[in-house]
Amino acid sequence: MRVKTFFPFLFLLVPVLAGCTVKAVGDPNRPITIKADITIDIRGLKKTAVGIEDMVAEGTSPNV
């Protein structure tokens, strides 16, 4: 690999590796509980809510 192309490659590789590496630490016999926070897209949810309320107000049948 040429020296001049090596640095951009390295520049790309470092964050990719840093972002994807999972380090396993601790006792393997003890399960780790991960408390995940779910991010809800309010815009997407609002679109669904408007669709349902329109359906109720307009008297159209729900799609199955």
Next chain:
Amino acid sequence: MFRRNFLFSWLLCFATLTLSPLPALAQKSYDLREMTPEIKQAIENRKARYAELQQLKIQTVVGENNQGLAELLKSSPEARGVIEGENRDRRVIYQAIVDQNGLGNQGMAKVQAVFAEVQRGKARPGELIQLPSGEWVQKT
């Protein structure tokens, strides 16, 4: 030639790093993915009582609270029956959205808040709506 390759490799790096978060930024859709008989019935019930509920809202007997539910604001046994049924059906729909989209423990509160916002937006002038702060106001 060498210079062009060099620029191209940098451009590739830039594009990869800047475009990679795009799927995360895309708007997610939350749907009623499976229309179970219970959900279908809840929607049909709501459609059937829609006109009656609107009448109660115009009379300010019923208002839309900040939890996406209809609330009785004046004593009326008839209206109480209407809003109990309405809220039961709304809860079926809200719970289905939470369950079918895996929204977790906090999901119900979010879903209710969003539906409340939609109800405030759809309210007609003169109807009573509850703001996120808890204050009841007449829609202007």
